[in-house]
Amino acid sequence: MAIILQSTVGGFSAEFMRKLPQVERAMVAHGLNPAEFVISKGRAAPPIPFVGPFFYEYTVFVGEESFTVTEPNDMVFLEFFLKRCTAEADDAPKKPGPITRFLRWMSRPI
Helix, strand or coil, X not given: CCXXXXXXXXXXXXXXXXXXXXXXXXXXXCCCCHHHEEEEEEECCCCECCXXXXXXXXXXXXXXXXXXXXXXXXXXXXXXXXXXXXXXXXXXCCCCCHHHHHHHHHHCCC
């Protein structure tokens, strides 16, 4: 199953859509189920006349949890998201589940 995508600003870029299957495969390789994720894209601020929006808000929902990041475009967000999905777990005596690890990675600075 694939990540569910939502947008209030005209969808995601063609490059994002081409690279998304690679991200989903990486998620599966790291114990994450892409079908549990919903990515929602919206405008972060009102658009500037004749230029359009400068930044977008990307909200990722995983079960009852969610987080939001603001990025200038889809590919910067996708790179950020991929880094978080493939980050190594902290050295902990007990390894948490994949969703817990993912949410922990999202709360750490890059």
